[in-house]
Amino acid sequence: MAASTITYTENPVSALGVVVFLLLFYLGVRGRIRYMRTLERGTHALYATDFEARIPLKYNNELSTMAAALNDMAEQIVASRSKEKDFLLNISHDLRTPLTSIMGFLSLLKEKSYDNEPEKERYIEVLEERTGYLKKLIDEFFEISQLKWKPAVLNKxxxxxxxxxxxxxxxxxxxxxxxxxxxxxxxxxxxxxxxxxxxxxxxxxxxxxxxxxxxxxxxxxxxxxxxxxxxxxxxxxxxxxxxxxxxxxxxxxxxxxxxxxxxxxxxxxxxxxxxxxxxxxxxxxxxxxxxxxxxxxxxxxxxxxxxxxxxx
CATH class of the missing domain: 3.30.565.10 (Histidine kinase-like ATPase, C-terminal domain)
Structure with a gap:
């Protein structure tokens, strides 16, 4: 019994189509591959520059969307730090004002720099008022910190x-x-x-x-x-x-x-x-x-x- 033989016939058109497809595929993904490397370098740059650097946006696809999201995150971090700095300056100012007043009146009382008992009592009243205000500031600062950063349990x-x-x-x-x-x-x-x-x-x-x-x-x-x-x-x-x-x-x-x-x-x-x-x-x-x-x-x-x- 004679052995059967299978013959493969090359089709030049099909081969050319495969080559064209591979070429187009390479050209299509080459830009993405390069941008992925840009994205990687940009991510490292964000951390290296303390979130001051920004990733360039070149394409309108999911990779550029990711880059835009990272840039937005960096901007929010920078803005948050700026707010924290402003807050510390404000709270320092507000705490220092009553503290300076308290220290001044304590010094007057310690040195007995008053003319009579009514004046002494007035100094003490001012001290009580300033101390109460200082406590209010500290309580508010503690309360907002608790609400913002500690998991809240509502007693509804x-x-x-x-x-x-x-x-x-x-x-x-x-x-x-x-x-x-x-x-x-x-x-x-x-x-x-x-x-x-x-x-x-x-x-x-x-x-x-x-x-x-x-x-x-x-x-x-x-x-x-x-x-x-x-x-x-x-x-x-x-x-x-x-x-x-x-x-x-x-x-x-x-x-x-x-x-x-x-x-x-x-x-x-x-x-x-x-x-x-x-x-x-x-x-x-x-x-x-x-x-x-x-x-x-x-x-x-x-x-x-x-x-x-x-x-x-």
Whole structure:
């Protein structure tokens, strides 16, 4: 029986097609391979220059997207460090001011540089006031550090928002009377219940109200409005709480985005009091509740807007 023979016939056209395909493939990936090397060198450069260098963007593909993301990360790191530096300068200034005052009055008392007992008592009162203010600064600094960097455990309970607002606002009646600021509380007729950490939420309200009474113009109105919850989807509603005041000093719209920045303190507020942490503490607490705290300007009025999501 004769052995069968298989004959392979070369097709020049097919061979040429393979060559062309390989050539095109090489030309197509060569640029990517080179850019991958650029990406590798750029990554090393980021670390070598303490995130000051940037990776060049050459192509419109996933590699350039990765490079852009790395550049954005580097910019955020640099910006964060700048904010930390500003914060340290601000907190150092605010801590040094009362400390200098305390040391001065202690020196006067030690040297008995007073003419009579009433003057001595006045020195002691100033010392107590300055010491209390210094403790407040340290407590706020500790609180924002805890909220920002320590895992938070919220002790949530079902709270009637109308009752909570009435109780907190009532506690500010002396400030309202002293500053001649009329407080208007606008609440829905139907009770609004929401799951929140009541103690932390009271802290938010106290920070916002304290700021409003401290920085508002006298003989104006402070409006606190709780809006009816609005359905967002089949499971959740959006709850909005607004506080509108009239600041004594005109605020630029460009300042709004940085009001809640714990590292920011406007030049107009650098009077030796306050570390600029109250609003950032409030914003961080709302963030932990899955909501947001924003600011708006309408004419002369400044609005603090709280948004919270609640289950139906």
């Amino acid at each position: 309970s079902r709270v009637n928002m109308q009752e909570l607002l009435r109780q907190v606002v009532e506690g500010y009646h002396p400030q309202s009377k002293d500053r001649r600021i009329e407080t208007v509380l606008l609440l829905p007729d139907q009770s609004v219940h929401v799951e929140i950490d009541a103690d932390l939420f009271v802290r938010v309200l106290e920070n916002l109200l304290s700021n409003a009474f401290k920085y508002s113009r006298a003989d104006t109105e402070l409006t606190i409005r709780l809006r009816e919850p609005v359905a967002e989807n089949r499971r959740q509603c959006l709850l909005q709480l607004e506080l509108w005041s009239t600041p004594a000093q005109t605020m630029e719209s460009g300042e709004l985005n940085r009001l809640f920045d714990r590292f920011y303190k406007g030049d107009s507020s650098r009077t030796g009091e306050g570390a600029g942490l109250g609003l950032s503490i409030a914003a961080e607490i709302i963030r932990l509740h899955g909501g947001r705290l924003d600011a708006q300007i309408e004419g002369e009025r400044l609005g603090m807007m709280i948004e919270l999501f609640m289950e139906k």
